[in-house]
Amino acid sequence: MTNGDGSGLRARTRRAVRAELAATAIGLFVERGFDDTTVDDIAAAAGVSRRSFFRYFPSKEDAVFGDAEDVAGRVADAVTARPAGEPPWECLRAVLHDWREPIRAAHPDPALLRLIETTPALRARLHVKREQMRERIAAALLARGGLDAFTADLLTGAAGAALDAANRAWLRSDGALDHAELLDRAFTALRPQS
Amino acid sequence: MTNGDGSGLRARTRRAVRAELAATAIGLFVERGFDDTTVDDIAAAAGVSRRSFFRYFPSKEDAVFGDAEDVAGRVADAVTARPAGEPPWECLRAVLHDWREPIRAAHPDPALLRLIETTPALRARLHVKREQMRERIAAALLARGGLDAFTADLLTGAAGAALDAANRAWLRSDGALDHAELLDRAFTALRPQS
DNA sequence: CTCCTAAATGGCACTCAGTGCCACAAACAG
DNA sequence: CTGTTTGTGGCACTGAGTGCCATTTAGGAG
Numbered sequence: 001m002t003n004g005d006g007s008g009l010r011a012r013t014r015r016a017v018r019a020e021l022a023a024t025a026i027g028l029f030v031e032r033g034f035d036d037t038t039v040d041d042i043a044a045a046a047g048v049s050r051r052s053f054f055r056y057f058p059s060k061e062d063a064v065f066g067d068a069e070d071v072a073g074r075v076a077d078a079v080t081a082r083p084a085g086e087p088p089w090e091c092l093r094a095v096l097h098d099w100r101e102p103i104r105a106a107h108p109d110p111a112l113l114r115l116i117e118t119t120p121a122l123r124a125r126l127h128v129k130r131e132q133m134r135e136r137i138a139a140a141l142l143a144r145g146g147l148d149a150f151t152a153d154l155l156t157g158a159a160g161a162a163l164d165a166a167n168r169a170w171l172r173s174d175g176a177l178d179h180a181e182l183l184d185r186a187f188t189a190l191r192p193q194s
Numbered sequence: 195m196t197n198g199d200g201s202g203l204r205a206r207t208r209r210a211v212r213a214e215l216a217a218t219a220i221g222l223f224v225e226r227g228f229d230d231t232t233v234d235d236i237a238a239a240a241g242v243s244r245r246s247f248f249r250y251f252p253s254k255e256d257a258v259f260g261d262a263e264d265v266a267g268r269v270a271d272a273v274t275a276r277p278a279g280e281p282p283w284e285c286l287r288a289v290l291h292d293w294r295e296p297i298r299a300a301h302p303d304p305a306l307l308r309l310i311e312t313t314p315a316l317r318a319r320l321h322v323k324r325e326q327m328r329e330r331i332a333a334a335l336l337a338r339g340g341l342d343a344f345t346a347d348l349l350t351g352a353a354g355a356a357l358d359a360a361n362r363a364w365l366r367s368d369g370a371l372d373h374a375e376l377l378d379r380a381f382t383a384l385r386p387q388s
Numbered sequence: 389c390t391c392c393t394a395a396a397t398g399g400c401a402c403t404c405a406g407t408g409c410c411a412c413a414a415a416c417a418g
Numbered sequence: 419c420t421g422t423t424t425g426t427g428g429c430a431c432t433g434a435g436t437g438c439c440a441t442t443t444a445g446g447a448g
Contacts, residue, residue: 149363
């Protein structure tokens with residue numbers, strides 16, 4: 001029996017190659033645009049074969065959004081870890097507030113954000129990942145008890161809308177506005193009535 | 195100068211062929227699944243060439259969502275047409291309430307809804323269309339005055355979340371629950387504070 | 389009706405994403 | 419060392435989407 005965890009040379013090199021591929025792909029996307037970059041380009045620039053690229057990422061888009069599932073899982077865990085009696089909306093507000101920085105750090109390049117905004121294929125993938133994340137968070141919220149599935153869907157959807165509105169306003173201001181305060185304003189405005 | 199409007203044999207046959215293609219495509223998608231239906235299959239079943247299919251729809255997915263832009267435009271117009279003094283949130287609630295039926299009528303087959311839910315490519319396209327619609331509605335809401343861009347984004351996003359939550363609960367109940375009442379509950383819960 | 393132009397069509401060739409298959413090399417367990 | 423597992427590259431194939439061209443057809447001008 002081998003070690004199932006992430007130690008060992010096999011798993012480590014695999015993670016390194018994956019990160020290298022993602023960085024190379026993002027660099028090329030930002031430089032030439034998503035559609036004008038082929039998988040062959042990425043693979044060649046990273047020194048692997050085209051076939052191997054698809055062993056690390058199921059699609060070209062996933063080179064950008066590869067770690068989204070990990071983040072979704074950890075955010076869901078953060079929801080579960082909140083105090084039991086906390087109202088659901090406050091729980092979501094606190095968790096999203098805590099995860100603003102980690103999420104931003106995973107996509108440090110503002111040019112990448114612009115690229116995603118202007119590339120239909122990337123926007124589509126982002127929306128799908130976002131929805132998968134929302135479902136996981138809704139499930140975690142539901143497991144905490146105190147609400148039904150309808151309310152869990154509603155609150156997680158509204159929290160996503162709050163985050164989106166804050167992000168858009170922040171991008172419009174070119175980073176001049178305070179992101180945390182924008183998010184707070186959004187959450188306060190949408191706080192559910194009784 | 196020819197007639198730019200939609201009358202005339204040219205435009206009418208074009209609309210007819212487009213509708214025929216969409217119906218054929220949806221039928222095949224529901225029957226065999228989206229991925230197991232090729233554009234060749236659709237074109238052959240509708241009696242046109244593969245090349246002509248792409249003259250009516252820019253992609254295979256658009257055979258399902260082809261009229262989304264029209265709907266988005268008309269919903270935005272409905273927002274503009276609401277009484278001037280009406281609070282934004284009530285405006286959105288009223289417009290979405292009025293458009294529940296027309297939107298449902300455009301996708302009458304529940305099997306199609308299930309198919310969209312379970313097909314990644316269709317879900318992705320749906321999310322993109324949804325977001326485009328939200329942007330148009332946000333612009334219309336903004337043009338009414340009385341709010342800033344941040345609030346317009348926030349309210350339209352929240353309205354979308356309300357609609358999604360109502361739709362999901364309605365699908366979960368297999369149509370047993372009252373969709374209008376679910377939507378109303380969602381809007382009431384998220385009504386923004388002062 | 390005839391001629392002319394604009395639009396619609398079909399066919400072909402091409403690029404590129406994504407997959408299945410196979411042969412080969414490196415790591416690892418015994 | 420030996421068998422097994424895991425990663426890799428190469429190849430061929432399907433299918434979406436696009437550019438180009440030759441042909442047909444609708445609809446307006448004379």
